[in-house]
Amino acid sequence: MIQQPLLIIMVLLAIELLVLSMANHQRTKGWFNLLPPVFWIYFLPMLASSFGLIDPKSPVFGMITTWLLPACLLLLLLPVDIKAILRLGPTALVMFFVGALGIVAGTALVFSLLKPLIGQQFWSGFGALSASWTGGSANMIAVKEALSVPDQVFAPMVIVDTVVPYLWMATLIAGVALQPAFDRWNRADRRIVDELGSRSLAAGQALQQRFSMGGFLLILPVAAAGSSMAHWLGRQLPAIKDVISGYTWTIVIVSLLGLLLSCTPARKLEQHGASKAGSWLLYFVLTAIGAKASVASFGSALLLIGAGLLIMLVHALFLLVAASLLKAPLFLVAAASQANVGGVASAPVVAEVYQPGLASVGLLLAILGNIFGTYFGIFCAQLCRML
Incomplete structure (x- = not known):
């Protein structure tokens, strides 16, 4: 069994690099159509620790998550x-937040109904x-660490987060044929779609990266300084037992700090690969979280997948009611839904399927989820805890 921290880090890095290189290689990227790279980056370290290759109790895992998660x-x-997101207009923004509200309400409702079957200890897992x-994988991991979700609770949630969004995306894509009939029945205002096209096109093109090594070397000090500041401020704020800890404050503060920096010239670091570096760090954090879990934790995944599908039904009901009240087209229902559930990777795909040329609408709504997902998750977890 490998117990040396440096060797464990090398194993985790090797797993991350192997999965990401295979996912981007022309011959092997098709293998990840069913189970995405993020699943394997979590699952393979879990196998390594479960079968005794690396020590699952090594303190290096806690150090990785504690210090690298805020940075990523x-x-x-x-x-x-922010300006590009606001230019989407009130109807698109309301639809997104209604979809998020449907997720939060559905999660709390389904947890309260299934608590006798799955156990009350899953309140934090449902929050994650x-x-x-309502955001994405980064938000899920942030809430996991902020609320100290037990590994045996978090592990099956990874399965649910892999299976249900893919099923939901397939459902949304299959519903594209219903778009004309739904819009006629709902008397949808199609001018919304035309306005979105003019507002979001430039924004979608503005998110291109121009990588340079000099700019990339500036990224790490900014991330380290921001992470250290969030840690320091988090320790100064009061902790509330079972509600908010010092590390919860750290996650909340660093999310707000990242948002504030996006309104300053620091945003130009994205041209040099800031978000790509953040993704690499996030995947590395995920390998450390996976290494602490056990394969035995997957036993309750089937019941939890059923719970996830029930949450999707509540989410869909919220969106359909909002679409009826706002006279929103089915395009916005689908784009807002996938922006919540699927995130930046898949929301543009669904938006493009419904309205060619408007993939950027899905992208911008999904970015909005990245901003608020952590806060929604912590709030939802507290709802489940009170239930």
């Missing part, structure tokens, strides 16, 4: 363009899941 969250929020489905 800061980098992932740097490229946020809601963070992913």
Whole structure:
């Protein structure tokens, strides 16, 4: 069994690099169509620790998550363009937030119904899941660490977060044929779609990166300084037992700090790969979290997948009611839904399927989820805890 911290770090890095290189290679990237790279980056370290290759109790895992997670969250929020998101207009923004509200309400409702079957200890796991489905993987991991979600609770949630969004995306894409009939029945205002096209096109083109090594070397000090500041401020604020800890404050503060920096010239670091560096750090944090878990934790995944599908039904109901009240087209229902549940990787795909040329609408709504997902997840977890 490998116990030396440096050797463990090398094993985790090797797993991350192997998965990412295979996912980007022309011959092997098709293998990840069913189970995405993020799943394998979590699952393979879990196998390594479960079968005795690396020590699952090594303190190096805690150090990785404690110090690198705030840094990666800061980098992932740097490229946020608040003005571009606001230009989407009130209807698109309301639809997104209604979809997020449906996830939070559905998660709390389903947890309260299934608590006798799954156990009350899953309250924090459901909160982490809601963070992913209102933001993305980074938000899910942030809530996991902020609330100290037990590994045996978090592990099956990774399965749910892999299976249910793919099923939901397939459902949304299959519904594209219903778009004309739905818009006629709902008397949807199609001018919304035309306005979105003019507002979001330039914004979608502005998110390109121009990588340079000099700029990349500036990224790490900014991430380190922001992470250290968030840690220091988090220790100064009061902790509330079972509600908010010092590290919860750290996650909340660093998310806000990243958002504030996106309104300054620091946002230009995205041209040099800030969010890409943040993604690499996030995947490395995920390998450390996976190495602490056990394969035995997957036993309750099937029931939890059913719970996830019930949450999707509540989420869909919220969006359909909002679409009826706002006369929103089905395009916005689908784009807002996938922006919540699927995030930046898949929301542009669904938006493009419904309205060719408007992939940037899905992207900008998904970025909005990255901003608020952590806060929604912590709030939802507290709802579940009170239940």
